[in-house]
Amino acid sequence: MTIHDSPRFVTVDEFSVGQRLDNYLVKRLKGVPKSHIYRIIRKGEVRVNKGRKKADYKLLTEDIIRIPPIRTSTEKDIKPSENLLEMINESILYEDKGLLVINKFHGMAVHGGSGISIGIIEALKSQYKEPIELVHRLDRATSGCLILAKKRSVLKDLHEQLVKHQLEKRYIALVKNSWSKKRHTVDAPIYQNSRQSVIDIKGKDSVSHFHPIKNFLAEGFSASLVEVVIETGRTHQIRVHAQYAEHPIAQDNKYGDHDFNKLIKKKGLNRLFLHAKSITFKNPITKEIQKVTAPLPDDLEIFISKL
Numbered sequence: 001m002t003i004h005d006s007p008r009f010v011t012v013d014e015f016s017v018g019q020r021l022d023n024y025l026v027k028r029l030k031g032v033p034k035s036h037i038y039r040i041i042r043k044g045e046v047r048v049n050k051g052r053k054k055a056d057y058k059l060l061t062e063d064i065i066r067i068p069p070i071r072t073s074t075e076k077d078i079k080p081s082e083n084l085l086e087m088i089n090e091s092i093l094y095e096d097k098g099l100l101v102i103n104k105f106h107g108m109a110v111h112g113g114s115g116i117s118i119g120i121i122e123a124l125k126s127q128y129k130e131p132i133e134l135v136h137r138l139d140r141a142t143s144g145c146l147i148l149a150k151k152r153s154v155l156k157d158l159h160e161q162l163v164k165h166q167l168e169k170r171y172i173a174l175v176k177n178s179w180s181k182k183r184h185t186v187d188a189p190i191y192q193n194s195r196q197s198v199i200d201i202k203g204k205d206s207v208s209h210f211h212p213i214k215n216f217l218a219e220g221f222s223a224s225l226v227e228v229v230i231e232t233g234r235t236h237q238i239r240v241h242a243q244y245a246e247h248p249i250a251q252d253n254k255y256g257d258h259d260f261n262k263l264i265k266k267k268g269l270n271r272l273f274l275h276a277k278s279i280t281f282k283n284p285i286t287k288e289i290q291k292v293t294a295p296l297p298d299d300l301e302i303f304i305s306k307l
Contacts (some may be wrong), residue, residue: 012063013112014152015131021048022055024065029072040068080123088123092237094292098154098285099135099147103294106271110134112207124148129222136162136233143295144171144276154247157284162233168280171228174304176260178215179224185209186241190234196254197236199244207231208241216307221263224274225304227277229244238274249274269303 007275016024025037025046044052047066048059059065088280091103104110104120111119124132128150133157135147149155161167191203211227224247228238242248248256250264250273280291296304 006069008064008067010067012059012061012065013131014061015133015151015155016059017061019059020055021046021053021059021065024059025067029067029070031069031072036070040070042175055124060303064231074219079240080118080126081106084118084123086125086185088120093145093294094290096285099149099158100282101145101147101279101292104138104143104276105145106141109140110137110146115154120146121148135159135180138276139239139272139274141272142171142274142276143297145279145292146276147279147281151284154284158281161281165231166282169230169233169276170278170280171230172213172275172277172300173226173228173238173242174264174269174300175226175242175249176222176250176257177224177225178217178222179210179226179247181212183209183211184245186245188241190237190240193234197234197240199240200227204234205232205243206234206237208238210242210245210247218307221267223264223307267303268306271299273300273303275300 006195010028022037022041025041026034029037038055039057040046041053045068046053048057048063050066087105088102091102091105092099092100102120103182109119111121121132121134130150132150133155135149135155138144138146147158149158158167186208188199188206189201189203190197190206207230209229209231211229212224213223213227214225216223216225226247230237234240236255239249239252243252243255248260250256251261251269252272253261275296276294277296278291278293280289283290
Protein backbone atom coordinates (compact mmCIF):
# COMPACT_ATOMS: atom_id res chain seq x y z
CA MET A 1 0.00 0.00 0.00
CA THR A 2 1.02 3.63 -0.55
CA ILE A 3 0.12 6.23 2.08
CA HIS A 4 -0.19 9.84 0.95
CA ASP A 5 0.25 12.02 4.06
CA SER A 6 -0.67 15.28 2.37
CA PRO A 7 -3.27 16.38 -0.17
CA ARG A 8 -2.49 15.96 -3.85
CA PHE A 9 -3.53 18.31 -6.63
CA VAL A 10 -4.17 16.72 -10.01
CA THR A 11 -4.90 18.54 -13.27
CA VAL A 12 -7.51 16.84 -15.47
CA ASP A 13 -6.03 15.65 -18.76
CA GLU A 14 -7.78 15.55 -22.10
CA PHE A 15 -8.76 11.88 -21.87
CA SER A 16 -10.62 12.48 -18.59
CA VAL A 17 -12.74 15.39 -19.87
CA GLY A 18 -16.44 14.55 -19.58
CA GLN A 19 -15.84 11.76 -17.06
CA ARG A 20 -17.79 11.76 -13.80
CA LEU A 21 -15.82 12.80 -10.73
CA ASP A 22 -16.58 9.54 -8.89
CA ASN A 23 -15.55 7.35 -11.83
CA TYR A 24 -12.35 9.35 -12.24
CA LEU A 25 -11.43 8.82 -8.59
CA VAL A 26 -12.29 5.10 -8.68
CA LYS A 27 -9.89 4.67 -11.58
CA ARG A 28 -7.17 6.79 -10.00
CA LEU A 29 -7.36 5.63 -6.39
CA LYS A 30 -6.44 1.96 -6.75
CA GLY A 31 -7.54 -0.25 -3.87
CA VAL A 32 -9.76 2.40 -2.25
CA PRO A 33 -13.34 1.14 -1.62
CA LYS A 34 -16.03 2.98 -3.59
CA SER A 35 -17.90 3.66 -0.34
CA HIS A 36 -14.89 5.59 0.96
CA ILE A 37 -14.57 7.55 -2.29
CA TYR A 38 -18.23 8.63 -2.09
CA ARG A 39 -17.72 9.55 1.55
CA ILE A 40 -14.81 11.91 0.92
CA ILE A 41 -16.75 13.52 -1.94
CA ARG A 42 -19.83 14.07 0.27
CA LYS A 43 -17.73 15.49 3.12
CA GLY A 44 -16.07 17.96 0.77
CA GLU A 45 -12.60 16.51 1.22
CA VAL A 46 -12.37 16.25 -2.55
CA ARG A 47 -12.40 19.68 -4.17
CA VAL A 48 -12.49 20.76 -7.80
CA ASN A 49 -11.03 24.20 -8.43
CA LYS A 50 -11.20 24.78 -4.65
CA GLY A 51 -14.95 24.13 -4.55
CA ARG A 52 -17.21 21.23 -3.57
CA LYS A 53 -18.61 19.08 -6.35
CA LYS A 54 -21.09 16.21 -6.41
CA ALA A 55 -20.14 12.70 -7.50
CA ASP A 56 -21.82 13.13 -10.89
CA TYR A 57 -19.90 16.31 -11.76
CA LYS A 58 -18.51 16.07 -15.31
CA LEU A 59 -14.84 17.01 -15.45
CA LEU A 60 -13.63 19.85 -17.65
CA THR A 61 -10.25 20.51 -19.26
CA GLU A 62 -7.69 21.85 -16.79
CA ASP A 63 -9.91 21.25 -13.74
CA ILE A 64 -7.70 20.97 -10.66
CA ILE A 65 -8.78 18.21 -8.29
CA ARG A 66 -7.72 18.16 -4.65
CA ILE A 67 -7.36 14.58 -3.40
CA PRO A 68 -7.10 14.29 0.40
CA PRO A 69 -4.50 12.16 2.24
CA ILE A 70 -5.44 8.57 1.51
CA ARG A 71 -4.01 5.05 1.38
CA THR A 72 -3.90 3.47 -2.08
CA SER A 73 -2.48 0.32 -3.64
CA THR A 74 1.22 0.52 -4.38
CA GLU A 75 1.84 1.88 -7.86
CA LYS A 76 4.93 0.37 -9.47
CA ASP A 77 7.19 2.60 -11.48
CA ILE A 78 6.95 1.21 -14.99
CA LYS A 79 10.22 1.41 -16.85
CA PRO A 80 10.17 -0.34 -20.23
CA SER A 81 13.50 -1.50 -21.58
CA GLU A 82 15.24 0.50 -24.27
CA ASN A 83 15.02 -2.57 -26.50
CA LEU A 84 11.22 -2.71 -26.13
CA LEU A 85 10.83 1.01 -26.85
CA GLU A 86 13.06 0.68 -29.90
CA MET A 87 11.00 -2.25 -31.23
CA ILE A 88 7.76 -0.31 -30.75
CA ASN A 89 9.11 2.87 -32.36
CA GLU A 90 10.37 0.90 -35.35
CA SER A 91 6.92 -0.66 -35.75
CA ILE A 92 5.09 2.69 -36.18
CA LEU A 93 3.31 2.65 -39.53
CA TYR A 94 1.68 6.10 -39.32
CA GLU A 95 1.63 9.00 -36.88
CA ASP A 96 0.16 12.50 -36.71
CA LYS A 97 -0.73 14.87 -33.87
CA GLY A 98 -3.90 12.95 -33.03
CA LEU A 99 -3.09 9.25 -33.41
CA LEU A 100 -0.58 6.62 -34.35
CA VAL A 101 -0.87 3.18 -35.92
CA ILE A 102 1.68 0.52 -35.07
CA ASN A 103 2.40 -2.91 -36.49
CA LYS A 104 2.04 -4.91 -33.27
CA PHE A 105 4.37 -7.85 -33.12
CA HIS A 106 3.26 -11.35 -32.16
CA GLY A 107 3.50 -12.16 -28.46
CA MET A 108 3.31 -8.57 -27.22
CA ALA A 109 0.32 -7.70 -25.03
CA VAL A 110 -1.42 -4.38 -25.72
CA HIS A 111 -1.61 -3.69 -21.98
CA GLY A 112 -0.27 -5.11 -18.74
CA GLY A 113 -2.23 -7.43 -16.47
CA SER A 114 -2.77 -11.15 -15.84
CA GLY A 115 0.88 -11.73 -15.01
CA ILE A 116 2.18 -9.31 -17.67
CA SER A 117 4.00 -6.37 -16.09
CA ILE A 118 3.99 -4.10 -19.11
CA GLY A 119 2.27 -3.87 -22.47
CA ILE A 120 2.44 -1.59 -25.49
CA ILE A 121 0.21 1.08 -23.95
CA GLU A 122 2.26 1.30 -20.74
CA ALA A 123 5.49 1.48 -22.73
CA LEU A 124 4.18 4.29 -24.92
CA LYS A 125 2.73 6.21 -21.98
CA SER A 126 6.19 6.25 -20.44
CA GLN A 127 7.59 7.80 -23.62
CA TYR A 128 4.92 10.30 -24.72
CA LYS A 129 4.41 13.46 -22.70
CA GLU A 130 0.77 13.76 -23.77
CA PRO A 131 -1.87 11.15 -22.80
CA ILE A 132 -2.28 8.16 -25.10
CA GLU A 133 -4.99 5.48 -25.15
CA LEU A 134 -5.89 2.33 -27.08
CA VAL A 135 -8.64 2.76 -29.69
CA HIS A 136 -9.14 -1.01 -29.96
CA ARG A 137 -7.29 -4.17 -28.97
CA LEU A 138 -5.55 -7.14 -30.53
CA ASP A 139 -5.00 -10.52 -28.92
CA ARG A 140 -1.50 -11.04 -27.59
CA ALA A 141 -0.91 -13.76 -30.18
CA THR A 142 -2.16 -11.62 -33.09
CA SER A 143 0.11 -9.27 -35.03
CA GLY A 144 -0.73 -6.27 -37.17
CA CYS A 145 -2.42 -2.85 -37.22
CA LEU A 146 -3.22 -1.30 -33.86
CA ILE A 147 -4.50 2.29 -33.44
CA LEU A 148 -3.74 4.50 -30.44
CA ALA A 149 -5.19 7.96 -29.86
CA LYS A 150 -3.25 10.95 -28.53
CA LYS A 151 -6.34 13.16 -28.12
CA ARG A 152 -9.65 12.46 -26.42
CA SER A 153 -11.55 13.95 -29.36
CA VAL A 154 -9.78 11.52 -31.70
CA LEU A 155 -10.48 8.57 -29.39
CA LYS A 156 -14.19 9.50 -29.24
CA ASP A 157 -14.42 9.95 -33.02
CA LEU A 158 -12.79 6.58 -33.77
CA HIS A 159 -14.95 4.82 -31.19
CA GLU A 160 -18.03 6.22 -32.93
CA GLN A 161 -16.71 4.90 -36.24
CA LEU A 162 -16.30 1.47 -34.63
CA VAL A 163 -19.87 1.50 -33.31
CA LYS A 164 -21.26 2.58 -36.70
CA HIS A 165 -19.13 -0.02 -38.56
CA GLN A 166 -17.33 2.77 -40.43
CA LEU A 167 -13.87 1.58 -39.41
CA GLU A 168 -12.83 -1.40 -41.53
CA LYS A 169 -10.39 -4.00 -40.20
CA ARG A 170 -9.01 -6.71 -42.48
CA TYR A 171 -7.08 -9.77 -41.34
CA ILE A 172 -5.13 -12.62 -42.92
CA ALA A 173 -5.42 -16.11 -41.43
CA LEU A 174 -4.46 -19.68 -42.27
CA VAL A 175 -7.24 -22.11 -41.40
CA LYS A 176 -7.76 -25.85 -41.40
CA ASN A 177 -9.31 -27.47 -44.50
CA SER A 178 -9.55 -25.99 -47.98
CA TRP A 179 -12.36 -23.48 -48.46
CA SER A 180 -14.22 -22.84 -51.69
CA LYS A 181 -13.22 -19.60 -53.37
CA LYS A 182 -16.17 -17.43 -52.48
CA ARG A 183 -17.28 -15.22 -49.62
CA HIS A 184 -18.47 -16.94 -46.46
CA THR A 185 -20.32 -14.98 -43.78
CA VAL A 186 -20.54 -16.20 -40.20
CA ASP A 187 -23.32 -14.43 -38.32
CA ALA A 188 -23.35 -16.02 -34.86
CA PRO A 189 -23.68 -14.34 -31.42
CA ILE A 190 -20.65 -14.55 -29.15
CA TYR A 191 -20.95 -14.87 -25.39
CA GLN A 192 -17.98 -14.53 -23.09
CA ASN A 193 -18.13 -16.88 -20.11
CA SER A 194 -15.60 -17.13 -17.30
CA ARG A 195 -13.17 -19.18 -19.41
CA GLN A 196 -13.54 -18.24 -23.07
CA SER A 197 -15.78 -16.88 -25.80
CA VAL A 198 -18.46 -19.22 -27.16
CA ILE A 199 -21.28 -19.20 -29.68
CA ASP A 200 -24.44 -18.72 -27.64
CA ILE A 201 -27.81 -17.01 -28.17
CA LYS A 202 -27.15 -15.15 -24.92
CA GLY A 203 -24.22 -13.42 -26.59
CA LYS A 204 -23.82 -10.24 -28.61
CA ASP A 205 -24.39 -10.03 -32.35
CA SER A 206 -21.16 -10.90 -34.17
CA VAL A 207 -20.50 -10.93 -37.91
CA SER A 208 -17.35 -12.03 -39.77
CA HIS A 209 -16.75 -12.38 -43.52
CA PHE A 210 -14.19 -14.92 -44.75
CA HIS A 211 -12.70 -14.61 -48.27
CA PRO A 212 -10.51 -17.59 -49.32
CA ILE A 213 -7.36 -16.48 -51.15
CA LYS A 214 -5.48 -19.72 -51.73
CA ASN A 215 -5.91 -23.37 -50.84
CA PHE A 216 -3.09 -25.74 -49.92
CA LEU A 217 -3.53 -29.46 -50.54
CA ALA A 218 -1.04 -32.24 -49.86
CA GLU A 219 -1.14 -35.81 -48.61
CA GLY A 220 -2.84 -35.70 -45.20
CA PHE A 221 -2.88 -31.90 -45.23
CA SER A 222 -5.47 -29.34 -46.25
CA ALA A 223 -5.52 -25.63 -45.40
CA SER A 224 -6.72 -22.31 -46.73
CA LEU A 225 -5.31 -18.80 -46.60
CA VAL A 226 -8.20 -16.41 -46.02
CA GLU A 227 -8.83 -12.70 -45.69
CA VAL A 228 -11.26 -11.80 -42.92
CA VAL A 229 -13.35 -8.65 -42.54
CA ILE A 230 -15.20 -8.18 -39.26
CA GLU A 231 -18.26 -5.99 -38.73
CA THR A 232 -18.11 -6.30 -34.94
CA GLY A 233 -15.22 -6.55 -32.51
CA ARG A 234 -15.99 -9.21 -29.92
CA THR A 235 -13.28 -10.88 -27.87
CA HIS A 236 -11.59 -13.62 -29.96
CA GLN A 237 -14.27 -13.12 -32.63
CA ILE A 238 -12.35 -14.36 -35.67
CA ARG A 239 -10.95 -17.35 -33.79
CA VAL A 240 -14.39 -18.36 -32.45
CA HIS A 241 -16.14 -17.88 -35.80
CA ALA A 242 -13.45 -19.84 -37.63
CA GLN A 243 -13.88 -22.71 -35.19
CA TYR A 244 -17.68 -22.51 -35.57
CA ALA A 245 -17.32 -22.73 -39.38
CA GLU A 246 -15.14 -25.85 -38.92
CA HIS A 247 -12.09 -24.00 -40.23
CA PRO A 248 -10.11 -23.31 -37.02
CA ILE A 249 -7.06 -21.07 -37.29
CA ALA A 250 -3.62 -22.66 -37.44
CA GLN A 251 -1.81 -22.85 -34.10
CA ASP A 252 -4.78 -21.56 -32.12
CA ASN A 253 -4.18 -23.22 -28.76
CA LYS A 254 -7.53 -22.08 -27.37
CA TYR A 255 -10.04 -22.59 -30.18
CA GLY A 256 -8.06 -24.64 -32.68
CA ASP A 257 -7.80 -28.28 -33.68
CA HIS A 258 -5.14 -30.24 -31.76
CA ASP A 259 -4.21 -32.61 -34.59
CA PHE A 260 -4.06 -29.82 -37.18
CA ASN A 261 -1.91 -27.70 -34.86
CA LYS A 262 0.45 -30.63 -34.31
CA LEU A 263 0.75 -31.19 -38.06
CA ILE A 264 1.24 -27.51 -38.84
CA LYS A 265 3.93 -27.25 -36.16
CA LYS A 266 5.89 -30.05 -37.84
CA LYS A 267 5.80 -27.94 -40.99
CA GLY A 268 7.45 -25.07 -39.11
CA LEU A 269 4.67 -22.81 -37.78
CA ASN A 270 5.14 -21.94 -34.13
CA ARG A 271 2.60 -19.13 -33.64
CA LEU A 272 -1.04 -18.25 -34.27
CA PHE A 273 -1.49 -17.48 -37.95
CA LEU A 274 -3.64 -14.37 -37.59
CA HIS A 275 -2.49 -10.95 -38.74
CA ALA A 276 -4.35 -7.60 -38.87
CA LYS A 277 -3.26 -6.62 -42.39
CA SER A 278 -5.00 -3.26 -42.77
CA ILE A 279 -7.27 -0.73 -41.16
CA THR A 280 -9.31 1.93 -42.96
CA PHE A 281 -10.96 4.90 -41.25
CA LYS A 282 -11.79 8.59 -41.55
CA ASN A 283 -8.89 10.42 -39.96
CA PRO A 284 -10.39 12.74 -37.31
CA ILE A 285 -7.57 15.24 -37.87
CA THR A 286 -7.30 15.39 -41.69
CA LYS A 287 -10.97 14.43 -42.29
CA GLU A 288 -9.76 12.17 -45.12
CA ILE A 289 -10.31 8.44 -45.58
CA GLN A 290 -7.09 6.74 -44.58
CA LYS A 291 -5.86 3.20 -45.04
CA VAL A 292 -2.86 1.85 -43.16
CA THR A 293 -1.38 -1.53 -44.11
CA ALA A 294 0.90 -3.83 -42.13
CA PRO A 295 2.86 -6.30 -44.29
CA LEU A 296 2.64 -9.97 -43.40
CA PRO A 297 5.45 -10.76 -40.91
CA ASP A 298 8.49 -12.50 -42.38
CA ASP A 299 7.95 -15.72 -40.42
CA LEU A 300 4.40 -16.12 -41.78
CA GLU A 301 5.46 -15.12 -45.31
CA ILE A 302 8.27 -17.70 -45.30
CA PHE A 303 6.00 -20.39 -43.91
CA ILE A 304 3.39 -19.83 -46.63
CA SER A 305 6.02 -19.91 -49.35
CA LYS A 306 7.08 -23.40 -48.27
CA LEU A 307 3.60 -24.98 -48.28
